[in-house]
Amino acid sequence: MKSYLTIALLIGAIYGASARATAEDCERGKKFDIALLSVQWAPGVCASESKRCTVQYGNEFIIHGMWPNYIDNRYPQNCCFEPFLHKDNLDLITNELRRYWKSLYDNDSWGFWIHEWKKHGTCAKFSALKGQFNYFNTTLNLFKQMPIPNWLTAAGIKPSNTGIALEAVREAIRRGFHGRPQLACTHSSSGLPVLSEIRFCFNPESLAHVNCPAETNSCKSKTGKVLLLSA
Ligand code: AMP
Secondary structure (H helix, E strand, C coil), X not given: CHHHHHHHHHHHHHHHHHHHHHHHHHHHCCCCCEEEEEEEEHHHHCCCCCCCCCCCCCCCEEEEEEEEECCCCCCCCCCCCCCCCCHHHHHHHHHHHHHHCCCCCCCCCHHHHHHHHHHCHHHCCCCCCCCHHHHHHHHHHHHXXXXXXXXXXXXXXXXXXCCEEHHHHHHHHHHHHCCCCEEEEEXXXXXXXXXXXXXXXXXXXXXXXXXXXXXXXXXXXXXXXXXXXXX
């Protein structure tokens, strides 16, 4: 009898300890400085020679992800074990997700969304993005409120196969968004960096627009120009 009790206590202790460890892991993912919305320029992403786009795309901005980030550009990932809920949970917004958060590599975007949720969404637990439906829905809403093409047009910037000053693009976006963006580029055989992503920063709780930390150098070139390619 005594040995049964000892075994039961042992199992309880092990189980309890591992449960506590998981909670602590989640806790560590809790604090982050910035909710970073990463938006892709589809023709720029698809100019990359490293991965071929397999779906139809046009001159469009689409969502890559909403990423909890730290001010020094580090970020937490795969924070808490929260399985992807049943797909029906996103029923109300699936059509919009397909339009604005589409996979460029697969006609079925579910794999992409599940990846983004597991890697980043689970780290957004204690913010205005908390919860799976909310994570996707809030991200969609923030994206839809940003007329990025209009901001570029207002600054006289349009897609072309000739270089545009990187700082002109940054300033056009900064003006429209009221916060400094991060710009990211891929590389093509033309020599100039190809603009592929614009990243926007929000306060994780109020979702106010804030300046992003300085980016890494992927868009730097000798001439200071980048390509905003046309589809
Ligand atoms: P992340 O892990 O959030 O930094 O995203 C990187 C992963 O997402 C890589 O596996 C990319 O190939 C994939 N990815 C990025 N953009 C897209 C997109 N528009 N469609 C599908 N997969 C994408």
